[in-house]
Amino acid sequence: MTSIAFYGSSLLSSYWNGAATYYRGMLRALAGHGYDITFYEPDVHDRGANRDMEVPDWARVVVWEGTHDALRCVAAEAGKADIVVKASGVGYEDDMILDEVMKAARPGALRLFWDVDAPATLAEMQADPDSPLRAALPDLDMVLTYGGGDPVVQAYTALGARTCVPIYNACDPDTHHPVPAEARFAGDLGFLGNRLPDREARVEEFFFGPARMLPDMRFLIGGSGWDHVPRNVTRLGHVGTRDHNAFNRSPRMVLNIARDSMAATGFSPATRVFEAAGAGACLITDYWEGIEQFLEPGEEVLVARSGAEVAQLLREIRPEQAEAIGQAARKRILAGHTYDKRAEQVDALFRAHMAKETA
Known part of the structure; x- marks a missing residue:
């Protein structure tokens, strides 16, 4: 089973975390395609005190303290995974997380940046030639984005990304469905x-x-x-x-x-x-x-x-x-536009990359 180490803001709390629905739908659907997922989230911004989801049966969740020592400890676990994902907007030492997890990734692992706020991230990189993310892009295998279409793909490519593919938001019909009015x-x-x-x-x-x-x-x-x-x-x-x-x-x-x-x-x-x-x-x-x-x-x-x-x-x-x-x-x-369909797209990308690496 292919393993994914995913470093993001929070899977368990939507509090000051607009990406929660996207993570939940996307990762649940990927688990359905046979991926073994571990989600690493820092306990910051009162998210831990405002959880609105229990730990699911389709992913392990590692909650770590917002300290440099804890960051290095969980980053080291990236070395066990087949696919290492650093998402944007974790909310604590994002540049340090990116550096540590990509250094820890084993040779041959698929290393990617998943941007859940591409227009804002691109604006920051374009304004800062010394951006650590901008410097890291040529060494990453791919960038996936929350959306943005061709303008985002072209902008990321111009900044040095090898591959950039938009993976749009979608609906998880088991989660979002009609209910009685209140x-x-x-x-x-x-x-x-x-x-x-x-x-x-x-x-x-x-x-x-x-x-x-x-x-x-x-x-x-x-x-x-x-x-x-x-x-x-x-x-x-x-x-x-x-x-x-x-x-x-x-x-x-x-x-x-x-x-x-x-x-x-x-x-x-x-x-x-x-x-x-x-x-x-x-x-x-x-x-x-x-x-x-x-x-x-x-x-x-x-x-x-x-x-x-x-x-x-x-x-x-x-x-x-x-x-x-x-x-x-x-x-x-x-x-x-369901997450199952988005997961089919991501699964195909992962499989194509891994097949190319082993060819």
């Missing part, structure tokens, strides 16, 4: 997302703006950091993954807002898109290039280019129309 999440429009510098202005435009335009409608916002909101907006704080299905099913519509870098790059659908579609929610998203590759605008998703357009959709779309759009989205996602 009164605590009832409303006209819901949005989930932590307050981040490169998201704040777009949330003001696409969510708070429409809330002010439609004072008689009810809006809900989940996520950390939202302190001052219009009077018709209910602050929910952190919403754990176990409540995401109910959150997506209860309001008339839910909203996806791309972060600045992802909107600019395009071809970067957030996990929220697939979570919402999997639950059969009627999704409004801000515009980004490539959306039709995943959902058909007007039929499977509603697209708004401004806060005023979000408000107009809220005025026009009746509950029965919203339900029909949500069901069409779920059908499309289950047909072509």
